[in-house]
Amino acid sequence: MFSDPANLTLANMSELLKKREISSEDLTQAFLERIEGLNPDINAYITIDRAGAITAAKEADKRLDAKQGEPLTGIPIGVKDLFCTKGILTTCASKILNNFIPPYESTVTSRLKGAGAVILGKTNMDEFAMGSSNETSHFGVVKNPWDKSRIPGGSSGGSAAAVSAGMGSATIGTDTGGSIRQPAALTGITGLKPTYGRVSRFGMIAFASSLDQAGPMTKTAEDAAILLQAMAGHDPKDATSIDAPVPDYMANLGDGLQGRKIGIPEEYFASGLSPDVARVIEDAKKQLTELGAELVPVSLPTTKHAIPTYYILAPAEASSNLARYDGIRFGYRCENPEDIRDLFFRTRAEGFGNEVKRRIMLGTYVLSSGYYDAYYLKAQKVRRLIADDFKAAFSKVDLLLAPTTPDTAFKLGEKTNDPVQMYLSDIFTINVNLAGLPAISIPCGFDKDNLPIGMQLIGRPLDESGILSAAHAYQQATQWHTRSPIL
Amino acid sequence: MxxxxxxxxxxxxxxxxxxxxxxxxxxxxxxxxxxxxxxxxxxxxxxxxxxxxxxxxxxxxxxxxxxxxxxxxxxxxxxxxxxxxxxxxxxxxxxxxxxxxxxxxxxxxxxxxxxxxxxxxxxxxxxxxxxxxxxxxxxxxxxxxxxxxxxxxxxxxxxxxxxxxxxxxxxxxxxxxxxxxxxxxxxxxxxxxxxxxxxxxxxxxxxxxxxxxxxxxxxxxxxxxxxxxxxxxxxxxxxxxxxxxxxxxxxxxxxxxxxxxxxxxxxxxxxxxxxxxxxxxxxxxxxxxxxxxxIKAKLPELPDAMAKRFQDEMGLSEYDAGVLTAEKEMSTYFEEANQIVSNAGKKNAKATANWVTVELLGRLNKDGLSIEDSPVSAVNLGKLVALIQTGEISGKIAKKVFAHMFDDGGDPEKIVAEKGLKQVTDSGSITAEVEKVLASHPDQVEQYRGGKTQILGFLVGKVMQATRGKANPAMVNKVLKEKLG
Amino acid sequence: MSINADTVKHVANLARLNIPEAEVGSYVDQLSQILGLMDQLNSLPTDDIEPMSHAVDILMPAREDEVVNGDNREALLACAPDSEQSHFRVPKIIE
Incomplete structure (x- = not known):
């Protein structure tokens, strides 16, 4: 019996599985036991699919025995609970979907399963991915494994905590305004948000359609490369999916940093950054230089407008995306509706949590008659300026380096009553979503309380290889990503 | 209004x-x-x-x-x-x-x-x-x-x-x-x-x-x-x-x-x-x-263009062309029927148009039917018009045949053959019928010869009656005039 | 552009959300605060800027006009809170 999977990377496990030194069934069993032990405390999973996982693991072992394995065959992972999984409860962490069992499968999970991955269960998240702390879940808060009095970040907080706590070899998250990178940074793991359109959104429950993108949350950049390889690529079921060849991410992983220009956007290092984060990022810059990179100061002047821009556009899209939750075809319905109006109003009021309602209200308002031009249209124009800033910067540099968050994980409950403060914690991540760029967050140090700190590497459109190889080079030279919380 | x-x-x-x-x-x-x-x-x-x-x-x-x-x-x-x-x-x-x-x-x-x-x-x-x-x-x-x-x-x-x-x-x-x-x-x-x-x-x-x-x-x-x-x-x-x-x-x-x-x-x-x-x-x-x-190159002919063609190439009136292109089924019906008439070697789009717009539409409207529901197929209507054009039947007989076709269906050629409605164009038998009529209506012959030429219509009618409408009316006219001198 | 209780009620009505009278005030406060953040955008000149609706510039793909779906009725109706004789059932709709 394989007892301690938590210290292995996905790449390690893949190697051991391939050599048949371990079986997928034992590995899966070990993860399930670890999840069952830790979940009552950490709450990283909403649904644990023991039976499905064991069946898939046995299938994977057959393929591995027959030497038909791929890098992901038999690898147990967790999936954020907004990917529709056929026959498995899919809640989006909302009461309004508390009984929804989709009769169809998302492209992401379908591809991962096709590549042999074993789905352990569905990870916790902020309700409809709206939140930065994983405190808005209908299924309870997720705790940060490094300090259980703190938030794990959000919205993919369950996915992040699961990787950090060894409750899965890796997980899949989604990132609309930083929802992969911010929790990755706050839990000391690696999180990749690919270029918008690189990974299909089909079957991924929408928050803000023009910003949402799925990506891997892992221990290392190498693990992220393995997962992205299986997830990426054109999907005819998603009209916004990019029809471009998918490079061999593993083959490019060793490209190194020699001679590459890394832009340092001055606006990301202005006031508001905690001293610990500032110090750690300074160290990382030195490290990157030692690895052969050239640091170049750049400016992204529209950055400071990203928060209002995002908090207009994302809620606007969300207000429309969430109109389908009406208690008629699926999900929660209020009890004994008097008439159709009552059915709509009460189902939605009872089914959605406060943050979701707040954003629906905000989004409805900014689209409503008389305000569209002042808010929505204005924000769309500023979005263009933000994207243009990045274009200009990428004419001079290959990558950008920035902190992922201004500070380390805050205390549970600290900002729940102050939405504006909560929104401001996304300041360094949402630009990337507005511009549709790929970015990775990797661990780069700890603060005085031993809480992890992450940094972002942002790339040109479709240059996932570039940021993965840079992150890999950094991880080859450092140990931050190998640290685990003591549980 | x-x-x-x-x-x-x-x-x-x-x-x-x-x-x-x-x-x-x-x-x-x-x-x-x-x-x-x-x-x-x-x-x-x-x-x-x-x-x-x-x-x-x-x-x-x-x-x-x-x-x-x-x-x-x-x-x-x-x-x-x-x-x-x-x-x-x-x-x-x-x-x-x-x-x-x-x-x-x-x-x-x-x-x-x-x-x-x-x-x-x-x-x-x-x-x-x-x-x-x-x-x-x-x-x-x-x-x-x-x-x-x-x-x-x-x-x-x-x-x-x-x-x-x-x-x-x-x-x-x-x-x-x-x-x-x-x-x-x-x-x-x-x-x-x-x-x-x-x-x-x-x-x-x-x-x-x-x-x-x-x-x-x-x-x-x-x-x-x-x-x-x-x-x-x-x-x-x-x-x-x-x-x-x-x-x-x-x-x-x-x-x-x-x-x-x-x-x-x-x-x-x-x-x-x-x-x-x-x-x-x-x-x-x-x-x-x-x-x-x-897409433009592959567009089908549209109503306005088709109406113009019907006028320019077939000599139809603007009104008829408009009626025949008002609905796709109507134009298809007309063109199909007209093709049959042309195939019979007697191009006469006007006659076809007339039969479609007057006889067929008249009857369809009376019965509250649309052209798609017409009991008379385009091919059969075309055959009927061709029979008139080739002189096989008279227009008057044609109306009878049409009524039969409308009520009971069928091919006009068969109906004409079965019911013996084929027009008599043989001058010998027409002459024989004319002589019989003249012999039995001496008074009218007298009046005609006395200058009351409009009595001819009565005599034609008598000949047609005797032939149960099958005699070619033009020939009856011609023979009568010859005989009456 | 300030938000008051009427705005909140109007927007809640558009969004089909039942908001109890007691909560209207806190929505007024929070939405006003959030919209306060937005006002900084006004300082940015954007007259000649093309609005950006999509994160990447791609063109509309199209699929062939083919029927590929079979009958999903039972699977989809099984998700419904209430159904009857192959229909989704809702409270009486009065036109």
């Missing part, structure tokens, strides 16, 4: 045409009318979580065709938007439509009116959108049912300029537009089944006034006749209001075809605010000129 000579009526029409694609607009469900409830739905059209729309190529092509057919500008860039509103039969809570950048703008079509031929009616725009489902209320106790089969049916909304001035204009516009979409084979034009739906915007103003009056929108108009009636009713209502010092209220009114009245839709509990914004799930639609050109 000049209702009050002091007022001018202003009408604009919005027509929704359901396109005849095989599959729905954004998913691979069948696009068919009349299937069992909810048997043609999938997570995409039923608005389930996480799913995404993907455009049907043929929908775009049909929109381009329709745009070209009304001489519109096909936009190289058009954009889909979401129109947000809650309704149980709109499963996503928004309708995917086109808003500020539709696929077609600035079109026109020409309507034919007795006193105003080729009147131009502008078409503001054509945009693509998705149809909603159906709610069923009747016969269900304490509940309503939702059937989503129709959700995702591709629709073109065709919006006219406020260029129509009477219900007759509106009727002619709808007939012409329906003919066009049917000639293009993009829509079956069935108003009763709802595949061709019309809402009318109606206002009145004093003649000479520059500003339009307040308009109302009329809905639930399921036939051209109802559109016209509803407009007339509405114009009267508005004029009465104004004359009695009241104001017309901008509102939506539902036509009740049973009572021949319209009633105000109870004002919704909230004003509409559709919160349109660009559909983030669908990139902008761009079109290459070469693609538009390809």
């Amino acid at each position: 000049p209702i009050d000579p002091n007022y001018e009526t202003v009408i604009g029409l919005e027509v929704h045409t359901q396109l005849r694609t095989k599959s729905k607009i954004f998913c691979g469900c069948p696009n068919k009318f009349g299937a069992e409830a909810n048997s043609q739905i999938c997570p995409v059209c039923a608005g389930f979580p996480g799913v995404l729309p993907v455009m049907n190529r043929e929908m775009v092509n049909m929109a381009i065709k329709t745009g070209l057919a009304i001489n519109g500008q096909i936009k190289k860039l058009s954009v889909f938007s979401r129109k947000n509103y809650f309704y149980p039969d709109s499963p996503t809570g928004y309708q995917i439509s086109q808003y500020d950048l539709p696929i077609v703008e600035h079109g026109e079509l020409f309507i034919d009116l007795p006193d105003e031929p080729k009147k131009r009616i502008g078409v503001t725009r054509i945009h693509m959108e998705v149809d909603a489902g159906k709610s069923i209320h009747e016969g269900i106790v304490g509940a309503s049912w939702v059937d989503l089969n129709r959700v995702g049916t591709p629709l073109l909304e065709i919006v006219s300029e406020p260029d129509m001035r009477s219900s007759e204009d509106a009727g002619a516009y709808l007939k012409k537009l329906r003919a066009i979409v049917r000639f293009l084979d993009v829509c079956d034009g069935n108003m009763e089944e709802g595949s061709f739906r019309c809402d009318a915007n109606v206002s009145v103003r004093h003649y000479g006034a520059e500003k339009f009056g307040t308009r109302t929108e009329l809905k639930n108009l399921n036939s051209i006749r109802n559109v016209m009636r509803a407009i007339d009713f509405e114009v009267d209502r508005q004029i009465d209001l104004i004359e009695s010092g009241d104001k017309v209220v901008q509102e939506t009114r539902l036509w009740d075809a049973n009572k021949n009245i319209s009633r105000s839709m109870r004002s919704k509990e909230d004003a509409h605010d559709y919160r349109y914004f660009p559909e983030p799930d669908l990139p902008p639609l761009t079109l290459e000129q070469s693609h538009i050109d390809d």
Whole structure:
């Protein structure tokens, strides 16, 4: 019996599985036991699919025995609970979907399963991915494994905590305004948000359609490369999916940093950054230089407008995306509706949590008659300026380096009553979503309380290889990503 | 219908045409009318979580065709938007439509009116959108049912300029537009089944006034006749209001075809605010000129062009050409029948046209049938006309044969043979019959020879009677005259 | 552009959300605060800027006009809170 999977990377496990030194069934069993032990405390999973996982693991072992394995065959992972999984409860962490069992499968999970991955269960998240702390879940808060009095970040907080706590070899998250990178940074793991359109959104429950993108949350950049390889690529079921060849991410992983220009956007290092984060990022810059990179100061002047821009556009899209939750075809319905109006109003009021309602209200308002031009249209124009800033910067540099968050994980409950403060914690991540760029967050140090700190590497459109190889080079030279919380 | 000579009526029409694609607009469900409830739905059209729309190529092509057919500008860039509103039969809570950048703008079509031929009616725009489902209320106790089969049916909304001035204009516009979409084979034009739906915007103003009056929108108009009636009713209502010092209220009114009245839709509990914004799930639609050109090159002949050909090449009157191209089935019927006549070596499109427009349509109208339901096939009507043209039967006999064909069906050649109706053209037997008649009507012969030549008709009639109508009347005339000297 | 209780009620109505009278005030406060953040955008000149609706510039793909879906009725109706004789069942809709 394989007892301690938590210290292995996905790449390690893949190697051991391939050599048949371990079986997928034992590995899966070990993860399930670890999840069952830790979940009552950490709450990283909403649904644990023991039976499905064991069946898939046995299938994977057959393929591995027959030497038909791929890098992901038999690898147990967790999936954020907004990917529709056929026959498995899919809640989006909302009461309004508390009984929804989709009769169809998302492209992401379908591809991962096709590549042999074993789905352990569905990870916790902020309700409809709206939140930065994983405190808005209908299924309870997720705790940060490094300090259980703190938030794990959000919205993919369950996915992040699961990787950090060894409750899965890796997980899949989604990132609309930083929802992969911010929790990755706050839990000391690696999180990749690919270029918008690189990974299909089909079957991924929408928050803000023009910003949402799925990506891997892992221990290392190498693990992220393995997962992205299986997830990426054109999907005819998603009209916004990019029809471009998918490079061999593993083959490019060793490209190194020699001679590459890394832009340092001055606006990301202005006031508001905690001293610990500032110090750690300074160290990382030195490290990157030692690895052969050239640091170049750049400016992204529209950055400071990203928060209002995002908090207009994302809620606007969300207000429309969430109109389908009406208690008629699926999900929660209020009890004994008097008439159709009552059915709509009460189902939605009872089914959605406060943050979701707040954003629906905000989004409805900014689209409503008389305000569209002042808010929505204005924000769309500023979005263009933000994207243009990045274009200009990428004419001079290959990558950008920035902190992922201004500070380390805050205390549970600290900002729940102050939405504006909560929104401001996304300041360094949402630009990337507005511009549709790929970015990775990797661990780069700890603060005085031993809480992890992450940094972002942002790339040109479709240059996932570039940021993965840079992150890999950094991880080859450092140990931050190998640290685990003591549980 | 000049209702009050002091007022001018202003009408604009919005027509929704359901396109005849095989599959729905954004998913691979069948696009068919009349299937069992909810048997043609999938997570995409039923608005389930996480799913995404993907455009049907043929929908775009049909929109381009329709745009070209009304001489519109096909936009190289058009954009889909979401129109947000809650309704149980709109499963996503928004309708995917086109808003500020539709696929077609600035079109026109020409309507034919007795006193105003080729009147131009502008078409503001054509945009693509998705149809909603159906709610069923009747016969269900304490509940309503939702059937989503129709959700995702591709629709073109065709919006006219406020260029129509009477219900007759509106009727002619709808007939012409329906003919066009049917000639293009993009829509079956069935108003009763709802595949061709019309809402009318109606206002009145004093003649000479520059500003339009307040308009109302009329809905639930399921036939051209109802559109016209509803407009007339509405114009009267508005004029009465104004004359009695009241104001017309901008509102939506539902036509009740049973009572021949319209009633105000109870004002919704909230004003509409559709919160349109660009559909983030669908990139902008761009079109290459070469693609538009390809479609243009393959456009079928349209009613106006066909009517012109019927006049120029077949010598038909403008009126006949108009009648024969008013409906696709009519023109197809005529051309098929006329081909048979031509094949018989006796080109005479006018005769064919006459038989279709007078005899056939007369009888169809009398029996309340449409051309598609005609018991006389185009081929058989063509054969009948050919029989007349080749002199096999007389026109009079032909009418009898036609009546027989209409009532009992059948091939006119067989009917003529079986019933022995073939025209007698043999001069020997005609001469024999003529001599018999002359012998038995000496008085009339006397009168004729005395100068009362109009008595000839009586004698011809007697000969025809004796031959049971089969004698060739021209020959009977000729022989009679010879014999009477 | 300030938000008051009427705005909140109007928007809640558009969004089909039942908001108890007691909560209207906190929505006014929070939405006002959030919209306060938005006002900084006004300082940015954007007259000649093309609005950006999509994260990447791609063109509309299209699928062939083919029927690929079979009958999903039972699977989809099974998700419904209430159904009857192959229909989704809702409270009586009064036109």
